[in-house]
Structures are given as structure tokens and as C-alpha cells.
Amino acid sequence: MSATEAAAAEETTEPRSTTGQALRRIVQGDLSSVRVILGLVMIAVIFQVQEDRFLSAQNLTNLMLQITTIGLISVGVVYVLLLGEIDLSVGAVSGLSAAVMAVLSVNHGWNAYLAIAAAIAVGATIGCMQGSLFSRFVVPSFVVTLAGLLAWEGALLQVLGQTGSLNINDPKITGLANIFYSDTVGWIFAAVIIAAYGAVLAIGFRRRVAAGIGDTNPLAQIARFVFLAAIVIAAVAVLNSDRGVPLAVMILLAFVVGMEYVAKRTTFGRHVFAVGGNAEAARRAGIRVNRVRVAVFTIAGTMAAIGGIMAASRLFAVNQNSGGNELLLLAIAGPVIAGTSLFGGRGSVWTALLGALVIGSISNGMDLLSLSSSVKLMVTGGVLLLAVLVDAIARQQRQTSGRV
Amino acid sequence: MEAGTPLLQLEGVSKRFGPVQALDRVDFAVHAGEVVGLVGDNGAGKSTLVKAIAGIHGADQGTIRFEGREVSISRPQDATELGIATVYQDLALCDNLDVVANLFLGREEVSPGAGSVSRQLDEVGMENETADLLSNLAVTIPSLRSEVGTLSGGQRQQVAVARSLLGEPRVVLLDEPTAALGVPQTKQVLQLIRRLRERDLGVVMISHNLVDVFAVADRVFVLRLGRAAGEFKADETTEEHVVSAITGVGDGRNQKEQPEEGEGA
Numbered sequence: 073m074s075a076t077e078a079a080a081a082e083e084t085t086e087p088r089s090t091t092g093q094a095l096r097r098i099v100q101g102d103l104s105s106v107r108v109i110l111g112l113v114m115i116a117v118i119f120q121v122q123e124d125r126f127l128s129a130q131n132l133t134n135l136m137l138q139i140t141t142i143g144l145i146s147v148g149v150v151y152v153l154l155l156g157e158i159d160l161s162v163g164a165v166s167g168l169s170a171a172v173m174a175v176l177s178v179n180h181g182w183n184a185y186l187a188i189a190a191a192i193a194v195g196a197t198i199g200c201m202q203g204s205l206f207s208r209f210v211v212p213s214f215v216v217t218l219a220g221l222l223a224w225e226g227a228l229l230q231v232l233g234q235t236g237s238l239n240i241n242d243p244k245i246t247g248l249a250n251i252f253y254s255d256t257v258g259w260i261f262a263a264v265i266i267a268a269y270g271a272v273l274a275i276g277f278r279r280r281v282a283a284g285i286g287d288t289n290p291l292a293q294i295a296r297f298v299f300l301a302a303i304v305i306a307a308v309a310v311l312n313s314d315r316g317v318p319l320a321v322m323i324l325l326a327f328v329v330g331m332e333y334v335a336k337r338t339t340f341g342r343h344v345f346a347v348g349g350n351a352e353a354a355r356r357a358g359i360r361v362n363r364v365r366v367a368v369f370t371i372a373g374t375m376a377a378i379g380g381i382m383a384a385s386r387l388f389a390v391n392q393n394s395g396g397n398e399l400l401l402l403a404i405a406g407p408v409i410a411g412t413s414l415f416g417g418r419g420s421v422w423t424a425l426l427g428a429l430v431i432g433s434i435s436n437g438m439d440l441l442s443l444s445s446s447v448k449l450m451v452t453g454g455v456l457l458l459a460v461l462v463d464a465i466a467r468q469q470r471q472t473s474g475r476v
Numbered sequence: 477m478e479a480g481t482p483l484l485q486l487e488g489v490s491k492r493f494g495p496v497q498a499l500d501r502v503d504f505a506v507h508a509g510e511v512v513g514l515v516g517d518n519g520a521g522k523s524t525l526v527k528a529i530a531g532i533h534g535a536d537q538g539t540i541r542f543e544g545r546e547v548s549i550s551r552p553q554d555a556t557e558l559g560i561a562t563v564y565q566d567l568a569l570c571d572n573l574d575v576v577a578n579l580f581l582g583r584e585e586v587s588p589g590a591g592s593v594s595r596q597l598d599e600v601g602m603e604n605e606t607a608d609l610l611s612n613l614a615v616t617i618p619s620l621r622s623e624v625g626t627l628s629g630g631q632r633q634q635v636a637v638a639r640s641l642l643g644e645p646r647v648v649l650l651d652e653p654t655a656a657l658g659v660p661q662t663k664q665v666l667q668l669i670r671r672l673r674e675r676d677l678g679v680v681m682i683s684h685n686l687v688d689v690f691a692v693a694d695r696v697f698v699l700r701l702g703r704a705a706g707e708f709k710a711d712e713t714t715e716e717h718v719v720s721a722i723t724g725v726g727d728g729r730n731q732k733e734q735p736e737e738g739e740g741a
Binding site: 279283334338340342346352353354356357359 | 567568569570571572573577581582583584586594595596597599600601603604607620
């Protein structure tokens with residue numbers, strides 16, 4: 073009885089709500105990725121007008137390489153932001169983890185993969201520790217991770233010892249950021265990604281049609297498929313016309329897609345959103361809130377370590393500045409600029425990539441125009457402020473509409 | 477009054493918080509397919525009674541019988557396992573999640589096959605079940621995928637009640653389900669409560685609003701200062717009788733009602 077009945081009920085309510093809903097979602101920030109993509113286009117146009125090297129294949133490849141570290145760290149930061157918390161230690165953790173890898177590989181002659189695994193373990197352990205302190209003792213995450221920021225920076229100096237800098241020469245490590253694939257391999261990647269996306273869309277679509285619920289408009293599915301395929305083909309074409317598809321970009325993409333899947337499609341991800349939205353409701357629903365919190369901070373530490381490894385690979389070295397400077401702030405600013413809420417419960421892992429692209433493009437474009445870092449920082453600050461204001465306004469909108 | 481064993485029966489339940497006697501030897505019962513309105517002034521012990529049943533804090537004395545056998549409820553899980561669901565006034569919904577996600581919060585269904593490795597959510601299955609449940613209850617929500625934060629107060633209340641039914645409870649405790657709702661929304665929620673009764677559930681509804689209580693309740697149970705202060709059949713009494721039992725004014729009439737109802741309880 074109910075399947076058809078429910079379908080009928082859905083049908084009567086759906087048409088009215090979808091268009092209105094889409095509009096409301098844009099205003100209230102759920103479709104903020106559209107907003108960010110428009111912003112990116114604007115940034116690209118502005119820089120391209122000023123300096124026609126900006127959209128060259130070489131510069132775009134450089135841009136992609138420049139954002140991998142921030143993007144990887146931001147993936148973990150997104151999870152922390154989804155809880156409505158903050159992790160100020162990710163920069164320092166990335167530096168320390170990279171230093172551990174460098175010392176093990178260079179000074180102790182460890183196998184590169186073992187050294188990388190050890191670095192990731194360091195990041196995960198630190199994250200787990202900070203998460204436990206935060207949830208067990210109900211200390212604000214801000215303070216726990218601020219203490220971490222200081223302590224792990226100290227630990228970085230300690231690990232590096234007197235030289236203060238270590239050059240990495242193991243090609244297995246340096247290759248992470250410096251391997252480019254041939255054109256053929258690049259196109260194979262493109263084909264696999266497009267085919268996989270098509271399969272996922274088709275399977276989901278068939279299930280929804282079979283059940284008669286949800287988005288059963290085939291045109292929307294085809295539009296999404298064509299859109300993604302076009303982006304992938306364009307990206308591979310651009311990268312191939314320079315040095316080829318970089319391994320680093322594939323790693324970043326893999327983490328973004330994988331962690332987005334975890335956030336949006338798994339029970340664990342659902343619990344993260346629930347705790348970020350209403351921790352008390354989550355607790356009463358039987359979700360082990362503290363476990364979720366510890367897991368999320370562990371993810372943040374792990375992703376910070378992976379970002380640090382990528383940075384070291386790109387630089388061929390680890391030094392006292394690793395993980396320092398504005399890396400931390402940019403890694404947090406990125407997802408926020410791209411629409412992940414600072415108040416918890418709203419966002420997506422894609423904002424790690426999109427935010428890194430926004431910040432990276434601004435920074436890259438200003439470098440091309442040989443603007444000083446003073447201007448760069450001020451502009452990035454302005455963009456962040458703008459993004460946070462948009463988030464806050466969207467939140468107020470939601471609250472007023474929620475109380476109707 | 478009602479035939480057969482009560483679904484849930486409390487005998488001589490007492491609860492003390494320090495110097496305050498919050499509940500004093502209260503006898504209370506709910507039958508299957510019955511709505512009991514639990515009324516009383518602020519501090520009369522309504523919430524304490526519900527919390528004792530829900531296992532938030534166990535009673536100091538007295539016995540609780542569920543379907544005739546004696547049980548002990550000392551933790552919320554005990555109540556849930558027996559089949560007692562509670563909908564608190566704050567609803568405990570996640571505003572940032574949609575209706576389906578809220579309904580299945582903490583008991584998400586996992587996709588069969590490859591997806592189960594990563595505990596992948598079975599969104600289609602959960603949405604189907606949500607649609608079935610809500611249409612059975614005749615609850616209309618514009619879209620099951622709209623965020624709960626965007627729904628009206630009445631819709632949120634209905635979502636919270638529907639959620640409590642997923643565990644297949646026998647008794648549902650509702651804490652002020654119509655508080656802060658407009659007239660049409662109150663109607664919807666009361667209609668939903670009637671449907672719970674049709675499903676043969678025992679419903680306990682705490683409320684300050686006697687109009688709402690009289691609209692749905694079969695029986696009205698009055699607490700005053702932690703004691704049972706009267707029990708009325710809704711169709712055999714008037715609001716004035718209940719008000720005087722709540723306030724303790726006009727005790728003469730109250731006394732008259734009590735013995736007669738005491739036999740039934």
C-alpha cells in the first residue's frame with residue numbers, strides 16, 4: 073500500500089518545493105559551492121586581465137601544486153569545523169610529522185614508506201590525544217589545540233636538532249609532489265573518474281526510481297554528469313599541455329572524494345553532522361558523542377600529517393618554518409571561505425578543495441603581479457571576512473525562516 | 477474502568493530530592509489504546525513522574541509493572557527496551573539534518589552488500605520507511621529532505637513523535653506536545669495523538685493546556701504537590717472540576733470525585 077501512496081504524496085508536494093527550495097538553499101548557503109565557483113571565475117578574470125600568464129597551463133599546474141598542502145590539511149579541518157570546534161594545532165602538527173619523517177628517512181635510513189607511515193601515526197596520535205583531552209575534560213578545543221600549537225612547534229625544533237633543517241633525497245618521498253604522469257595516463261585517469269562518477273549516478277538513480285522517491289529527474293542527472301565530465305576533461309587537457317597530471321593532485325582529489333563520501337554517505341559522517349548540529353540530541357539518540365569527537369580530531373591530526381609530508385616533498389626539505397607562517401590560518405580560512413560553517417553542522421569536504429583554490433589563486437595571482445606579501449595577506453583577510461559575514465547572514469536567515 | 481491489565485502501572489511511587497518530596501505514593505496506570513492527560517501546577521511532580529517512567533531518575537519507592545509483570549527502570553535504556561518512548565519538550569532534533577536523518581538518528585540503516593563495509597547509509601531505504609510511517613500517521617511534511625530547522629513547530633513536534641515510534645514502543649510519553657504551537661498546528665498534533673491511540677498505544681500526555689487535554693484524553697490524572705489529587709474520565713467531568721483539583725480550591729467537590737475514581741485505578 074504505502075510505496076505507491078508515499079510516491080503519490082511525494083509527487084503532490086515535490087514540484088512546489090524543489091524550485092523554491094533551490095532558491096532558499098542558495099540564499100541560506102547550502103549551495104554555497106555555486107557562490108564560490110562564481111568567485112573563482114571572477115578571480116580568474118581579474119588576474120587574467122592584469123597578467124595573461126595567469127591562465128597559462130604552466131601557471132595553472134603550479135597553482136594546483138601550490139594548493140595540495142593546504143587542501144590536504146583543510147580536509148581534516150572541515151571535519152573539526154563540522155563539529156563546531158576548531159583545531160589550531162594542524163599547522164604545527166604538519167611540521168612535526170614531516171620532521172619525524174625526515175629524521176627517520178635521512179638520519180636513520182628508514183624505508184621511505186615506513187617513515188611516511190610513522191609521520192602519519194604521529195599526526196593521528198596527537199589528534200587522538202587532543203581530541204580525548206577536549207572531550208574527556210570538557211576543555212574548549214580552542215585552548216587544547218592552542219597549547220598543542222605551541223608544544224608541537226617546540227617539538228619540531230627539538231626533533232630537527234641543531235642544524236634546523238634536513239634535506240630529503242629519497243625519491244619515494246620527493247616523488248609525491250614531483251611526479252607527473254604522461255598524457256596517456258592522464259587520459260586514463262580522466263576516463264576512470266568519469267566512468268566511476270557515471271556509474272555512481274546511474275546506480276543511485278536506478279535505486280531512487282525503483283523506490284519512486286527523491287530526485288528522479290533524469291535530465292538533472294545528465295546535467296551533473298556532463299558538468300563533471302567537462303571539468304575533468306578540461307583539467308586533464310590543461311595539465312597535459314604542461315607537465316602532465318601531477319601525482320600530488322591525484323592524492324588530494326582522492327582524499328577529498330574519499331572523505332566527502334565518509335562525511336555524507338556513512339553512519340559515522342551522519343553522526344559528525346548530528347553532534348555538530350545538536351550534541352545533546354545526538355547523545356539522547358544514543359550516539360557516542362565523545363567517540364565521534366575523538367575520531368574527528370584524530371582525522372584532523374592525520375590529515376595535517378599528510379599535508380606536512382606533501383609540503384616536505386615539494387620543498388625537498390623540512391626546516392624550522394615547516395608548518396609555520398600562515399599555513400594554519402589559511403587551512404582554516406579555506407573551508408570557511410568556501411562555505412563550511414564555523415558554527416558546526418554545515419559544510420562539505422569539497423570546501424577544502426574549493427577554499428584552497430580561492431586562497432591559492434589569490435596568492436598565485438598576486439605573486440604573478442609581483443605584489444608584496446603585505447597586500448596578499450590583507451586581500452586574503454578581506455576575502456575571509458567577507459566569507460564569514462556571508463556565513464553569518466545565511467545563518468540568521470535560516471534562524472528566522474526556521475521559526476515561522 | 478478499562479478492561480484487562482494496564483500496560484503500565486505504578487503503585488506507591490515516591491521520589492525525594494533532598495528535602496523536597498517530589499512524588500508521594502502515587503498510583504498511576506495507562507492502558508493500551510488510552511490517552512491519559514497528566515496535569516498539575518508547576519512543581520506538582522508531572523515531570524518527575526514522567527522521568528521516573530522514562531528512567532531518567534528512578535523512583536525511590538514503589539513498584540512499576542509493565543504488562544502486568546514487575547520491572548525496574550533505572551536507566552533510560554531500561555525504559556526503551558521495555559517499549560516506553562519519551563518525547564521531551566525540547567524535541568531533541570538536529571536542525572541541520574533533514575527529516576529522514578532525524579528520524580533515524582542513532583539507528584541509521586546500513587546499505588546491504590559492499591556499502592556495509594564503510595557503514596554506508598541506506599538513504600533510499602530510510603526515506604521509504606519514513607514516507608510509510610508518516611503517511612500511516614497522516615503527517616504531511618513538504619519534503620522529507622527539508623532540514624528540520626526549516627519546519628514549523630507543529631511539524632517538528634510531529635517529526636519528534638514519529639521518531640519515537642520507530643522503536644515500536646507500547647507506551648509513549650509526551651511532554652507538553654502542544655506548548656508554543658498555533659491553533660492549526662495544535663490540531664495536527666492532537667490528531668496525531670489520536671492516531672497513536674488507534675494504534676493501540678498507551679499515551680501519557682503532560683500538558684498545561686486543559687483544552688488540549690480534554691480534546692484528546694480519555695482520562696485526566698491530576699497531581700498536586702507530588703500527590704495524586706484526582707482522576708477523572710474526560711467525558712464525565714468538566715474543566716472546572718479538574719481546575720479545582722489542580723489548585724486544591726473547592727476541595728469538597730474534589731473529595732467527592734476521588735473515591736469513585738480510586739476504585740477504578
